[in-house]
Structure formats: structure tokens, C-alpha cells
Amino acid sequence: MTDQTMTPEERAASLEGMGCRRKRVEDVRFTQGKGNYVDDIKLPGMLFGAFVRSPYAHARVKSINADAAKALPGVVAVLTAEDLAPLGLHWMPTLAGDKQMVLADGKVLFQGQEVAFVVAEDRYTAADAVELVEVEYEELPVVTDPFRALEPDAPVLREDIKDQKEGAHGPRKHHNHIFTWEQGDREATEKVLEEADVVAEEMIYYHRTHPCPLETCGCVASMDKVTGKLTVWGTFQAPHAIRTVVSLISGIAEHNIRIISPDIGGGFGNKVGAYPGYVCSVVASIVTGRPVKWVENRMENLMSTAFARDYWMKGRIAATKDGRITGLWCHVTADHGGFDACADPTKFPAGFFNICTGSYDIPVAYLCVDGVYTNKAPGGVAYRCSFRVTEAAYFIERMIEVLAIELGMDAAELRRINFIRKDQFPYKSALGWEYDSGDYHTAWEKALKAVDYEGLRREQAQRIEEFKAGKTRKLLGIGLSHFTEIVGAGPVKNCDILGLGMFDSCEIRIHPTGSAIARLGTISQGQGHATTFAQILASELGIPASDITVEEGDTDTAPYGLGTYGSRSTPVAGAATAMAARKIRAKAQMIAAYLLEVHDDDVEWDVDRFVVKGNPERFKTMKEIAFAAYNQAIPGLEPGLEAVSYYDPPNMTYPFRAYICVMEIDVDTGEWQVRQFYALDDCGTRINPMIIEGQVHGGLTEALAIAMGQEIAYDEMGNVKTGTLMDFFIPTAWETPNYITDHTVTPSPHHPIGAKGVGESPNVGGVPAFSNAVHDAFRAFGLRQAHMPHDHWRIWQIAENLGLHA
Numbered sequence: 001m002t003d004q005t006m007t008p009e010e011r012a013a014s015l016e017g018m019g020c021r022r023k024r025v026e027d028v029r030f031t032q033g034k035g036n037y038v039d040d041i042k043l044p045g046m047l048f049g050a051f052v053r054s055p056y057a058h059a060r061v062k063s064i065n066a067d068a069a070k071a072l073p074g075v076v077a078v079l080t081a082e083d084l085a086p087l088g089l090h091w092m093p094t095l096a097g098d099k100q101m102v103l104a105d106g107k108v109l110f111q112g113q114e115v116a117f118v119v120a121e122d123r124y125t126a127a128d129a130v131e132l133v134e135v136e137y138e139e140l141p142v143v144t145d146p147f148r149a150l151e152p153d154a155p156v157l158r159e160d161i162k163d164q165k166e167g168a169h170g171p172r173k174h175h176n177h178i179f180t181w182e183q184g185d186r187e188a189t190e191k192v193l194e195e196a197d198v199v200a201e202e203m204i205y206y207h208r209t210h211p212c213p214l215e216t217c218g219c220v221a222s223m224d225k226v227t228g229k230l231t232v233w234g235t236f237q238a239p240h241a242i243r244t245v246v247s248l249i250s251g252i253a254e255h256n257i258r259i260i261s262p263d264i265g266g267g268f269g270n271k272v273g274a275y276p277g278y279v280c281s282v283v284a285s286i287v288t289g290r291p292v293k294w295v296e297n298r299m300e301n302l303m304s305t306a307f308a309r310d311y312w313m314k315g316r317i318a319a320t321k322d323g324r325i326t327g328l329w330c331h332v333t334a335d336h337g338g339f340d341a342c343a344d345p346t347k348f349p350a351g352f353f354n355i356c357t358g359s360y361d362i363p364v365a366y367l368c369v370d371g372v373y374t375n376k377a378p379g380g381v382a383y384r385c386s387f388r389v390t391e392a393a394y395f396i397e398r399m400i401e402v403l404a405i406e407l408g409m410d411a412a413e414l415r416r417i418n419f420i421r422k423d424q425f426p427y428k429s430a431l432g433w434e435y436d437s438g439d440y441h442t443a444w445e446k447a448l449k450a451v452d453y454e455g456l457r458r459e460q461a462q463r464i465e466e467f468k469a470g471k472t473r474k475l476l477g478i479g480l481s482h483f484t485e486i487v488g489a490g491p492v493k494n495c496d497i498l499g500l501g502m503f504d505s506c507e508i509r510i511h512p513t514g515s516a517i518a519r520l521g522t523i524s525q526g527q528g529h530a531t532t533f534a535q536i537l538a539s540e541l542g543i544p545a546s547d548i549t550v551e552e553g554d555t556d557t558a559p560y561g562l563g564t565y566g567s568r569s570t571p572v573a574g575a576a577t578a579m580a581a582r583k584i585r586a587k588a589q590m591i592a593a594y595l596l597e598v599h600d601d602d603v604e605w606d607v608d609r610f611v612v613k614g615n616p617e618r619f620k621t622m623k624e625i626a627f628a629a630y631n632q633a634i635p636g637l638e639p640g641l642e643a644v645s646y647y648d649p650p651n652m653t654y655p656f657r658a659y660i661c662v663m664e665i666d667v668d669t670g671e672w673q674v675r676q677f678y679a680l681d682d683c684g685t686r687i688n689p690m691i692i693e694g695q696v697h698g699g700l701t702e703a704l705a706i707a708m709g710q711e712i713a714y715d716e717m718g719n720v721k722t723g724t725l726m727d728f729f730i731p732t733a734w735e736t737p738n739y740i741t742d743h744t745v746t747p748s749p750h751h752p753i754g755a756k757g758v759g760e761s762p763n764v765g766g767v768p769a770f771s772n773a774v775h776d777a778f779r780a781f782g783l784r785q786a787h788m789p790h791d792h793w794r795i796w797q798i799a800e801n802l803g804l805h806a
């Protein structure tokens with residue numbers, strides 16, 4: 001078929017634009033082993049760095065003797081805090097306004113903390129030398145419980161700030177206290193709770209876990225002493241922010257720093273923050289004049305890089321007798337570990353946890369979060385969690401279930417009664433957010449119908465009868481979850497990280513022959529940006545997606561952006577992409593009008609061309625226009641066809657979803673099996689349905705892992721009990737259910753293409769669905785709340801405590 005004979009629909013389809021299930025262009029490389037990850041980077045003369053780490057969770061470092069290590073052939077240097085101190089680099093600022101030791105400065109605060117950095121000719125020699133470094137420790141009392149940490153006689157963890165009464169987020173009330181963050185109306189909420197017909201109260205714990213990406217964190221630092229230019233390849237989810245931070249703390253001019261994120265083997269938030277390994281590699285490269293590589297092993301990754309969750313959430317929810325929610329109260333004790341290294345926007349020390357009113361129209365609410373230091377690893381926002389939204393979703397979706405029990409009501413019905421109605425959007429929540437759009441009732445009814453909810457409840461009732469009659473030992477749980485997320489930080493006016501406003505960017509160049517390159521401030525870690533952003537451009541510019549290269553991650557070429565996490569790429573950089581494309585189209589319109597010898601207003605856009613209004617035979621395709629931009633002298637116009645957009649979103653986007661999990665539970669063994677999982681996602685306009693489904697499958701599997709077994713657990717000595725993949729649960733195909741995905745489409749009214757984020761959603765809403773299924777199975781026997789993860793042992797214990805074992 002030629003261009004002339006194709007209908008506009010056929011022309012549009014041939015572009016593989018928005019809505020197309022376009023195959024991921026990245027996978028050609030990935031499936032053939034042609035990815036280029038940090039560890040694939042090999043430079044001439046490159047050295048390897050490895051850490052000596054603390055075996056203790058809390059100890060004074062009396063002395064470090066590196067003589068034997070230095071004497072080992074092949075060892076080039078051993079760095080300690082003493083070496084970094086003269087450079088002012090023994091401590092580094094964290095994204096949360098705290099500071100963190102780069103190498104142990106007099107003491108250690110968690111097991112696995114970095115004590116010394118050994119640099120050697122190869123990785124094996126570095127590992128041997130690590131064993132030869134002699135460190136003398138004096139053990140100190142360990143605190144792993146945040147409630148214990150706040151007792152008056154609790155050991156002082158952070159001696160460096162013990163007398164400091166003010167922290168980065170206001171007053172500190174105890175030597176192990178970090179901040180108090182209050183939102184909402186305390187007085188009004190407490191009054192409602194006092195006067196309510198029904199109040200349900202519960203402590204909900206979201207345990208500590210870890211994103212554990214396939215590829216661990218690492219970097220290669222290379223200081224060119226001749227040009228003075230520092231290049232760092234690394235697993236960075238925010239390369240530009242890393243460049244600025246490196247410049248600020250090292251004093252190296254920003255133009256002399258080049259940060260490159262090559263292919264990344266999964267980020268999941270683990271690669272947002274800055275780690276001592278980056279600083280030590282840079283210093284080692286400057287000191288030795290040679291490139292230095294540092295790549296964590298799996299145990300180091302699990303023990304010392306950004307953990308997730310560890311939130312103790314005390315909730316009280318009030319309602320009328322007939323189930324209308326009247327108020328929500330929440331107090332969180334947030335365990336941040338030894339340093340506050342959360343990657344939240346500066347003004348939000350507990351991230352966007354104040355989305356905890358969820359999908360419900362709750363008239364008043366009050367939230368208070370206390371951050372606490374303990375002898376555990378720092379971090380705290382990672383793992384498919386835009387800024388504590390996972391915790392918030394789990395909290396409200398558990399509180400709804402507990403309230404349903406208190407009211408003796410069906411939990412699906414309780415949700416239905418309290419959902420924010422379609423006509424209430426844009427909706428202002430009691431804790432300060434403005435939800436952009438939603439249609440919860442439609443999604444909910446669709447979900448309930450798809451699984452035959454009434455039928456499932458009948459089956460469950462029958463199962464309970466059979467169980468009581470001794471005919472079966474298996475119970476049936478129906479886990480419900482409906483959650484509203486908040487993704488796409490900005491706006492710049494209230495969101496920044498270390499003072500850098502959270503906008504994002506896209507720069508497009510159309511080549512003379514009509515193909516193009518687009519560069520963005522974000523960075524894919526597996527999400528498929530090279531595929532999807534080209535689709536946005538294909539629809540906006542009428543250029544086939546296959547003719548567009550999407551490039552990210554090199555700060556020397558990409559426009560400044562804040563990176564990829566918090567499902568912000570589509571809401572922010574995706575919007576920048578559409579806006580930059582529209583600038584190009586505006587110029588293209590002028591070029592077309594000139595070529596067609598008509599006024600600018602007399603041409604109109606038609607898929608991939610401008611046509612003369614009322615005369616569709618006369619047109620100029622985007623390809624022709626591109627060539628003209630470089631080949632004709634057009635009066636009043638500069639040559640070329642390029643545009644850049646820095647987009648500051650007016651609001652965040654609020655995707656939502658309805659998930660239902662049906663689970664079989666063996667009361668005697670605690671074994672569980674997911675019989676059915678239905679996931680309805682509404683992320684507004686869908687760019688690539690196949691990628692969205694992949695995102696949902698991946699996110700749900702991570703949710704399954706978290707809810708059903710994954711945990712970073714400590715003993716009372718502060719030893720990490722789950723530091724290997726033998727103990728840290730990673731679901732395989734065996735445990736992973738066959739998900740049924742579905743969707744509704746409620747576009748974001750403020751986003752240029754109406755898209756909302758989707759990458760995090762399945763984890764945020766999946767965990768409550770799995771966990772609620774476990775709880776629901778035992779509801780008839782009196783279970784109200786049981787802490788995750790729901791591994792076989794803990795489920796067995798629930799049954800035991802409820803007296804279900806003979």
C-alpha cells in the first residue's frame with residue numbers, strides 16, 4: 001500500500017503511536033546478551049574497590065590496621081574515614097537533609113556499614129585484602145525497636161547530633177528522634193472520634209523489606225587528570241541530580257562532571273539515593289589517577305542499601321452505624337535506621353503518606369509521623385513505592401477491613417458507600433491533596449462483576465460450614481483492595497529534592513530525512529522508555545515510532561531532569577515530550593503553509609501531514625516538512641527543526657485500581673495458594689497496553705513477595721537474618737499466579753495526553769489485596785489483624801492462636 005491509497009486510520013496505525021501494543025525495542029539487545037550494564041564497562045587500567053563492613057550493629061571503632069592489606073601484592077590503596085576527613089568527604093549529605101558517614105567515623109550504626117575501602121588491581125585481590133584489614137571494635141548496646149529507641153534511657157545512637165534540638169524537619173524531642181510531621185486537623189478529628197457511633201482502632205505494621213533488583217548497585221569512576229573531567233557510570237535513577245550533588249560536595253565544577261546511567265537491571269527505588277560506594281570510587285580514582293569500579297554483591301545489597309517500609313501505623317477510624325466514615329486518625333512510628341536517607345521531596349519527610357485517606361470521602365483526618373533512628377541500615381523510600389504511598393495504601397485498606405468487622409458489614413459494600421463520587425472531582429482530600437480525576441464506582445462494579453463477588457461469598461460461607469463440619473482443612477479468603485495513588489512529582493512549587501525543583505524535560509531533533517532523536521531527563525531501568533516515549537512522539541509528530549531514537553541517562557547530552565522513580569516519567573517527562581513535540585508541530589505548520597503557499601491558519605493537522613483546509617489533495621507530510629526545514633530559506637524562520645520542553649506539572653496524577661485476590665489457605669500447614677487474581681488498573685490514557693500489562697504483572701509479583709514472605713529481619717543483636725536469597729523470598733514461576741488484567745480509562749485532565757503513572761500501582765494496591773485475602777480467610781474465626789509477611793509459619797500461627805488446630 002502506498003501513502004496515497006492509505007486511509008487516515010491506516011496511516012495512524014502504521015506509526016505505532018499511542019495505544020499500540022508495540023514490542024519493546026530494548027528487548028532485541030537484552031534477549032541477546034547485548035545489554036550494557038555498569039559491570040560491562042571495562043576501562044584500561046581499571047581498579048576495583050571493595051568494602052570492609054561492620055559485623056556489628058552498634059560499636060565503637062577503636063582502631064583500623066590496614067598494614068597487612070596494603071602489603072598484599074596488587075593492593076593499591078586502603079581508604080578510611082581518616083583519609084577522607086581532610087577532603088571533608090568522610091560524611092555526606094543525605095537526600096533527607098541528614099548526613100551519613102561515608103566510612104565509619106569513630107563508630108558504626110548498623111551491620112554492614114562501610115568501614116574501609118580497599119582498592120586493588122582486580123576484584124579477587126580486593127576481596128582478599130578486605131579480609132586482611134584488622135578492625136578493633138567495642139560493642140555498644142543495640143536498638144532495633146523504634147519504640148525502645150524513644151525511651152528516655154535508650155542508648156544514644158547518633159552522638160554527632162545528640163544535643164541538637166532541631167533537625168532538617170523541625171524540633172527533635174529525644175536523642176534518637178528525627179522529626180515529627182503533622183498534617184490535617186487534630187482537634188476536629190479527635191472530636192469526631194469521641195462522638196462517633198463506631199470507632200475501629202488498630203496497629204498496622206508494614207514490615208521492613210528490600211527491592212533487591214536483579215542488578216546490584218555499582219559504579220565506575222574515572223578522573224581524567226589531564227582534562228580535569230570526572231566521568232561516572234553508575235546505576236543511577238537520577239543522573240542529573242547525582243551530577244549536581246557530586247559537584248556540590250566535591251567542589252568539582254558541574255561542567256567537568258559527566259554522569260552516565262547505562263542499562264540498568266531494575267531500579268525499584270534502590271538506585272535513587274547516593275551511597276558511600278560512589279563517593280569512595282570517585283575519591284579513589286582521584287587519588288590513584290586510574291578508573292575505579294565498585295559493584296556490590298547480593299549480601300551487601302540486601303544488608304546496606306536502601307531498605308523499604310518499616311512503618312508502625314496506629315489507626316483510628318470513625319463511622320456512623322450504617323457505615324459512613326466520619327473521620328480518620330493516624331500516628332506513624334517510622335523506623336529510619338542509622339541515618340535519615342529517605343529519598344522524599346524535601347518538604348515531605350514522610351513522603352506522600354498523607355494520601356492515606358485513600359479512595360474515600362473522609363470529612364476530617366489527622367496524621368502525625370515520628371521518624372526514629374535505630375541500629376539498622378538507612379534508606380527508606382525504595383521499592384515501587386512512590387514516597388510512602390505503599391504504606392498509606394496498606395494502612396487505609398487494612399483499616400477499612402477492620403472497620404467492616406467492627407460494623408459487621410461486607411467490606412466491598414463499605415467501600416462502595418464511602419468512595420469519592422465521580423462528580424466530586426477534582427476532589428480536595430482532608431489531608432491536603434487535590435485528586436485530579438477518578439471514577440471509582442464504575443471500576444469497582446466492573447471488578448466485583450468480573451470475579452462474581454456474590455458467588456465467591458456464597459462459596460466462602462459454604463466452605464466455612466464444611467470446615468466446621470470437619471470436611472475440609474482449607475479456608476477461602478477474598479482479598480479486596482481499591483486504592484488511589486499519587487504519582488508524578490512536581491509541581492516545582494512544593495516538590496524539590498535538595499532544592500532541585502521536580503520538573504522534567506525532553507529535547508527533540510528532527511533530522512532532514514524525517515527521522516528523529518529525543519532525549520529525556522528520565523532514565524529507564526527496564527520500563528521500556530525507548531519504546532513508549534517514541535510512541536507519544538509518533539502520535540504527536542506523525543513520524544513512525546521506529547524512526548525515533550529515544551536516549552536517556554547521559555548528562556552531557558540529555559536535558560536536565562530529576563530522573564525516574566515515583567512513577568513520574570510518564571506524568572512529567574511524558575508531558576514534556578508531548579509539549580516539545582507540539583512546539584515542533586507549530587513550526588512545521590508554518591513551514592507547510594509556506595510550501596503550500598497559503599496562510600498558516602489555512603492548513604490543518606492530519607495524522608502525519610498538514611493539509612490545506614477543504615482541499616485534502618494538497619498537503620505536505622512531516623517528512624517533506626523536515627527536509628524543507630533544512631533545505632529552504634523560509635522567510636522569518638530559522639533553519640532546523642528542534643525543540644525542548646521543561647515541564648512543570650500543575651498537579652500530580654491520581655491513578656487508581658480495583659484488585660481482588662482469591663486465596664486458598666491450608667490451616668494445618670499455613671500454605672497458601674492464589675486461585676485467582678483480578679487487577680483492574682486505571683492509569684488514564686494508555687500509551688502501550690502491553691508494557692502496562694508487563695508493569696502490572698511485575699508489580700503484582702513484587703507485591704506477592706512482600707505480602708507473603710519477603711522481609712529484612714533483624715535479631716536483637718542487630719544481625720540481618722535475611723541477607724541472602726536463601727532466606728529472602730523471591731517468588732518464582734511456581735508461586736506466581738496467573739493474573740487477569742483489566743482496565744478503565746479516566747484521563748488526567750491536566751496532562752497533555754491524559755496519561756497517569758502505572759509502574760508503581762500494582763505494588764501499592766497488590767500488597768493489601770494479598771494481605772486482606774489472608775485476613776479475610778480467618779475473619780469468621782475472629783481474626784482482626786496479623787502482621788505481614790504472611791509466610792507459612794505465621795499463617796500457621798494465626799490458625800493456632802485462633803484455636804483451629806485440633
Ligand code: PCD
Nearest residue numbers: 267268269383384526532566567568569570687688758759
Ligand atoms: N498511562 C501509561 C503510563 C505508563 N506507561 C508506560 O509504563 C511504564 C512505566 O511508566 P511510569 O508509571 O510513568 O513509571 P516510570 O517513571 O517510567 O518508572 C518508575 C517506576 O517503574 C516501575 N517499573 C519497573 N519496571 C522495570 N522493568 N524495572 C524497574 O526497575 C521498575 N521500577 C518500578 C518503579 S519502583 Mo520507584 O523507583 O520505588 O519510586 S517508581 C518505579 C513506562 O514505560 C510508560 O511509558 C504507559 O504505557 N501508559
Ligand SMILES: [Cu+]
Nearest residue numbers: 384385386387
Ligand atoms: Cu516510590
